């Protein structure tokens with residue numbers, strides 16, 4: 001199945017554009033899990049409970065590699081074990097933000113699309129568009145390219161104006177749209193919900209690009225502003241929230257219920273956006 005078809009099915013199956021971010025921070029795990037002494041096993045158990053609590057309410061999961069790498073060698077086993085646990089009909093995005101010369105990029109592509117066999121990976125385009133090429137051969141896969149990030153530092157580089165008057169974010173979107181024409185792999189863009197106002201002129205240059213949108217929840221992005229900015233966008237967006245879902249209930253003995261409720265709340269807030277992509 002090609003990526004765009006799987007993405008649409010995943011969104012339609014739960015009527016949800018929620019992507020649950022799996023960012024397991026040992027300092028923030030529910031207190032009751034401290035009885036599991038081994039940190040990697042604790043994370044493994046926690047994330048599987050999170051997946052059970054949220055699978056009815058989301059379309060995708062985004063494990064962020066940094067949190068797994070911080071666990072050392074066991075982190076990779078935990079990453080694999082969590083990937084295996086995610087239901088097959090969900091989109092899995094490895095949040096790795098890779099980007100390197102082609103001989104190295106070929107190995108990143110092999111790592112994520114063959115060894116770990118995830119659906120998509122996040123990539124950093126700073127080293128140039130040819131570094132994306134090794135990821136672009138397989139229609140079942142997708143890349144999400146950092147285009148307008150949610151953090152304040154987006155102002156430092158991505159929102160700088162080029163001599164042409166456009167921002168670097170707009171330039172990236174235009175170039176990705178051109179690159180898509182020669183490749184079967186879906187080229188997605190990462191755009192931050194915290195930049196809802198600035199993102200419309202960026203994504204308007206590549207309306208067929210699946211979007212990964214972090215920045216709602218703890219980073220404060222507005223869903224109503226986002227909804228407005230996505231009005232003309234034709235490809236399916238996924239809206240990621242990590243901390244405000246997975247740590248929703250840590251002070252409560254019934255933390256899994258709070259996690260489920262938080263994912264459901266986001267799904268409901270996103271309903272006006274999701275409705276545009278589940279028709280037809």
Ligand SMILES: O=C(O)c1cc(=O)[nH]c(=O)n1[C@@H]1O[C@H](COP(=O)(O)O)[C@@H](O)[C@H]1O
Pocket residue numbers: 021023064095097122148149150151190191192214215216217218219240241242243244
């Ligand atoms: O690529 C990303 O996912 C990403 C891009 C971006 O611009 N901003 C951003 O926050 N992220 C990631 O999205 C997640 C946001 O986490 P929360 O703020 O807890 O929802 C983290 O895993 C970030 O690394």
